[in-house]
Amino acid sequence: MTTTTKTASGDDGSLPPSIVYIIDDDEDVRQSLGSLLRSVGHRVEVFNSPHEFVDARRENIPSCLILDVRLRGESGLAFQQSITKIAPHIPILFITGYPDFEMSVKAMKAGAMDFFSKPVREQEMLDAVTQALRRDAERLSFESSTAELRGRYESLTPKEREVLEFVLAGLLNKQIAYEMHVSEITVKLHRGQVMRKLGAQSVVDLVGQAQLLGLKPRTPSRRS
Structure with missing residues (x-):
């Protein structure tokens, strides 16, 4: 050498x-x-x-x-x-x-x-x-980073996860409210918690994080 x-x-x-x-x-x-x-x-x-x-x-x-x-x-x-x-x-x-x-x-x-x-x-x-x-x-x-993100996702409540899945499907707050049988303000609160807990600054961030976690959109069960 x-x-x-x-x-x-x-x-x-x-x-x-x-x-x-x-x-x-x-x-x-x-x-x-x-x-x-x-x-x-x-x-x-x-x-x-x-x-x-x-x-x-x-x-x-x-x-x-x-x-x-x-x-x-x-x-x-x-x-x-x-x-x-x-x-x-x-x-x-x-x-x-x-x-x-x-x-x-x-x-x-x-x-x-x-x-x-x-x-x-x-x-x-x-x-x-x-x-x-x-x-x-x-x-x-x-x-x-993925492990940390997974930990944040695990902190979401069942309702927050449901809202997240509908957001990933591209539904608006009023459409999500219709699907979940709750008020639009309730959806906004859940959605705000999802953004805060996952540290997402935008829906684009949210979608990127969901892809890393392997999450899938939730298909609407009813016409909204």
């Missing part, structure tokens, strides 16, 4: 909490990659085999996995398939000392982010790791 000075840090020079896992049965490769990544501020954990990785405790922070294709007695490609049970979303960067086009195509089709031949070019690996960690950070942020 050639020496590089470019780091993967942000504009302020710091790195967000994240971790890079390395699985390779070649100690020299583990040490070389580990040293490279640590030199630019990454936290790194190395493993001799997939079994060690499976048994290790993993934190719920942005992460990625650098995985050797050919491991002693095991296949990195086979492990890529089984890892979906323990870390289904982790971005995988494959490395191999025996480049094979069909193998790389198979890995990429199965979801790998990149495929590198040994010896790895340092800057290419650093760039790929930065991209992988960024993608995983975006996923975790999205999941966190």
